[in-house]
Amino acid sequence: MAAVPAPVRELDGCRPDALPLQALLEGGEPVLLKGIAAGWSLVEAGLESTQAAMAHLRAHDNGRPLPYSWGPPETGGRPFYTADFTALNTQALRGTLATVLDEIAAHLDDAHPPTHYIASVPVDSVLPGLRVRNDLDFAAHGIDAPPAIWIGNRITASCHYDAPDNIACCAVGRRRFTLFPPEQVHNLYPGPLDPTPGGQAVSVVDFDAPDFERYPRFREALExxxxxxxxxxxxxxxxxxxxxxxxxxxxxNVLVNYWWSSMPAWIPTPMHALYHALWSIRDRPEREKQAWREIFDYYVFGPAERAGEHLPEPARKALAPIDETTARQLRAWLIARLNR
Known part of the structure; x- marks a missing residue:
């Protein structure tokens, strides 16, 4: 028997205009914000009916083409890979929101409908005015976190991680979230770095029918x-x-989410460093890799001030906190060397 996941901690009484962001960030664990978007007009329309929810979206649609994924019924609502993991099992298409809604509506009663999935499209670019009655007030915290919208039928987004913090609001339909702390990467069997169904590596385990013989460490992840x-x-x-x-x-189903980061804009995603490390470190002899592990622990993963604290401030340069000027200098330095 596989372990049953523990429930996510719930927090009642949250309001869109009073986000407990600091407490959430300090806690560092998933939290269910019960009913925080219950007053959204899109939520109210969805509770009335699927047709009312679609009509509400159509009322704000500006007709701009947007990207979406399509797959035949065999996809099973799971944008994923072909059997050899070298290609995706869905097609990347472009069309209007109205077209996608029409297609979903035509198959609402199908036991195995084609997959239609609009993923992470900026709300303001395709649904102007929707935020007036459907928004969380990040601006009150001085945070620019423009929302993205996710629209589809019974879709499964395979297990993945995102670098920014995230608040995801369930607007229409219900969604099940299963979450794992970062250290469980070793037990989740991530797939290829490229291509990916949604921009990040995903677990290749089928959560609906996990193959524990092929992926035995997944039992540990479920714990x-x-x-x-x-x-x-x-x-x-x-x-x-x-x-x-x-x-x-x-x-x-419709979801609206907000990604944000506490890092300034001049600090890039660590994914660039991961690719560079795969290229420059991973295939070295084990003795060298362990030596580089010590170097990275000293300069990167230990206390931020440690590597430069014994030096006078003018001599610290990249060992000091990275400001915008230093970031530009580091970027230029890296580009010059990578282009040699």
């Missing part, structure tokens, strides 16, 4: 999992780097 089913109007805080598997549970 550390958290789970929550979000009703319309609920939201979930997903800390940076936590893995999350998301399942749409209704024939029509």
């Amino acid at each position: 550390h999992a958290r789970s929550a089913v979000l009703a319309p109007g609920d939201a979930i805080f997903i800390p940076s780097m936590w893995w999350h598997h998301v399942q749409g549970l209704e024939p029509f």
Whole structure:
């Protein structure tokens, strides 16, 4: 028997205009924000009916083409890989929101509908005015976190992580989230870095029918999992780097999410460093790799001030906190050497 994930901690009484962001960040664990978006007009429309929710979206649609994924019924609502993991099982298309909604509506009663999935499209670019009655007030905290919208039928987003912190609001339908702390990467069997179904590596384990003979360490991952089913109007805080598997549970589902980072704009994503390390470190002899581990622990993963604290301030340069000027200098230095 596989372990049953522990429930995500719930926080009641949250309001869109009073986000407990500092407490969430300090806690560093997933939290279910019960009913925080219950007053959104889109949530109210969805509780009325699927047709009302679609009509509400159509009322704000500006007709701009947007990207979406399509797959035949055999996809099973799971944008994923072909059997050899070298290609995706869905097609990347472009079309209007109205077209995608029409297609989803035509298959609402199908037991095995084609996959239609609009993923992470900026709300303001395709649904102007929707935020007036459907928004969380990040601006009150001085944070620019423009929302993205996710629209589809019964879609499964395979387990993955995101670098920014995230609040995901369930607007229409219900969604099940299964989450794992970052250290469980070793037990989740990540797939290729490229291509990926959604921009990040995903676990190749089928959560609906896990093959424990092929992926035995997944049992250990489940020992550390958290789970929550979000009703319309609920939201979930997903800390940076936590893995999350998301399942749409209704024939029509809409989610709105907000990504944000505490880092300034001049600090790039660590994914660049990961690719560079794969290229320059991973295949070296084990003795050298262990030596580089010590170097990285000293300069990067230990206390930020340690490597430069014994030096006078003018001599610290990149060992001091990285400001915008230093960031530009480091970028130029790296580009010059990579282009040699």
